[in-house]
């Protein structure tokens with residue numbers, strides 16, 4: 001299955017992926033409407049280690065501990081991707097307590113949010129990868 | 143064809159079903175379910191009363207779950223005894239079922255301490271099942287005064303659930319603080335202040351000496367008038383089916399890392415068991431949903447002839463009330479690192495170069511990174527812990543870890 005992978009030596013730390021993610025998942029028709037004057041809450045986070053940067057998003061683990069731990073059954077695996085049923089999730093944050101990579105977070109409106117590989121929005125493929133100017137994140141089979 | 147029998151129909155049973163089916167697609171699976179419901183998410187009963195979920199979304203697995211997994215569920219049936227020699231289980235209805243492999247996933251039952259005059263109270267409730275929630279809901283009016291005995295997880299979740307459905311709620315507990323099984327007094331005080339702001343009243347370090355109809359006479363001498371009483375003092379693991387036939391039990395049914403009891407072909411999983419906690423080094427009952435599912439899955443795989451084991455179990459909890467979340471894990475034993483902020487706290491407990499436990503209130507982002515340090519027993523001198531303790535992140539794990547986790551399949 002195709003996943004998002006990181007080439008940290010290519011990352012410029014520009015954080016474009018964070019903005020593209022927030023836009024892609026906003027449901028808005030333009031980036032300006034989606035992001036203007038708002039604190040963004042993307043599903044990908046750029047971290048820093050000295051002069052190295054890298055972007056972290058859900059690993060879509062093969063045996064995902066978040067899915068096994070979800071108290072409501074809101075998390076499930078759909079064709080290999082770990083997805084949230086926003087109507088089932090009650091925001092208990094048990095999944096936040098168990099994700100080893102810190103890739104699931106409180107969302108707006110009571111449910112959690114995480115990377116769903118843009119399969120659930122109008123982009124259809126990861127917007128973070130598409131917009132990365134330096135191929136520091138890629139969407140491929142490994 | 144192998145015959146699998148599961149007693150109970152909660153998260154552990156679902157784990158067992160999914161575990162069995164990951165190995166054996168054809169064996170016959172039968173579930174004995176005392177409750178007359180398709181498997182639902184037990185922790186959601188308070189959210190149901192609050193209107194945050196409904197009877198459709200409360201289902202832990204989709205409505206075609208049993209059909210898709212070819213499971214035969216016997217609703218409204220109760221197992222009363224197990225014959226380990228003849229390999230049969232007797233039901234209350236008189237039926238007898240045979241098995242090749244049995245999983246006891248019977249959960250726990252509310253413990254109601256004998257209290258003088260309890261029989262004179264007109265409206266007494268437990269808060270364990272969907273039916274309990276329905277009955278409680280139907281006994282509440284906007285004028286009801288509710289007394290909840292027990293300020294633990296269940297009592298407080300119940301309080302949150304019914305806050306909008308009644309006039310006032312008083313919670314009492316013998317312990318001097320709320321959530322006493324997972325919080326020390328400083329941390330509990332933060333949660334209590336928040337709960338009080340929500341409108342819940344507390345009588346802590348106090349207990350009901352006797353009931354007299356709709357009045358509770360407290361040990362402290364004060365009297366509490368109420369219309370509806372909820373007893374949420376605690377729960378006890380349902381161990382009797384295994385204990386009666388000589389299976390080893392402590393407070394829960396003893397299981398090993400494969401979820402085997404001490405009796406052959408009998409497994410157990412979930413809230414009815416006790417197992418090894420890596421953070422305290424002791425065997426204990428860890429009654430939480432994630433572990434119930436994982437233990438069930440582990441039992442199921444082994445029942446079907448596969449191999450799975452759980453060697454890194456730890457207690458953990460995520461509980462929140464009206465936006466304030468409290469995430470805890472492990473044991474609070476070791477040197478404590480603390481940060482305090484408005485409406486919150488962070489406490490990490492370090493022992494022998496390992497993270498052994500934590501309490502996070504308020505700021506909880508990326509908490510799972512800490513949990514994974516505990517679970518994986520990561521030596522703290524192999525990461526930049528000075529950085530990590532301030533910010534849970536992957537940078538402090540170094541390049542090798544990152545290229546493995548972010549550059550490959552995990």
Ligand SMILES: Cc1cc2nc3c(=O)[nH]c(=O)nc-3n(C[C@H](O)[C@H](O)[C@H](O)COP(=O)(O)OP(=O)(O)OC[C@H]3O[C@@H](n4cnc5c(N)ncnc54)[C@H](O)[C@@H]3O)c2cc1C
Nearest residue numbers: 150152153154176184185220221249412413429430431434
């Ligand atoms: C109000 C509430 C809130 C909670 N909140 C949380 C939370 O936020 N996070 C968390 O991790 N955990 C929470 N828990 C705990 C969680 O619900 C349990 O850990 C979990 O349900 C355990 O699953 P189980 O399958 O082991 O047992 P159960 O879900 O209890 O299922 C056992 C089933 O077996 C049936 N049974 C018992 N004996 C027999 C018999 N002899 N024959 C037939 N059937 C039988 C019972 O009726 C029951 O339906 C909460 C619990 C409650 C009550």
Ligand code: SF4
Nearest residue numbers: 058059061064066099
């Ligand atoms: S949210 Fe975390 S645990 Fe779940 S699949 Fe993604 S990386 Fe894995």
Ligand code: SF4
Nearest residue numbers: 070089090092093095
């Ligand atoms: S926050 Fe939502 S998705 Fe996460 S464990 Fe709780 S119910 Fe499941």
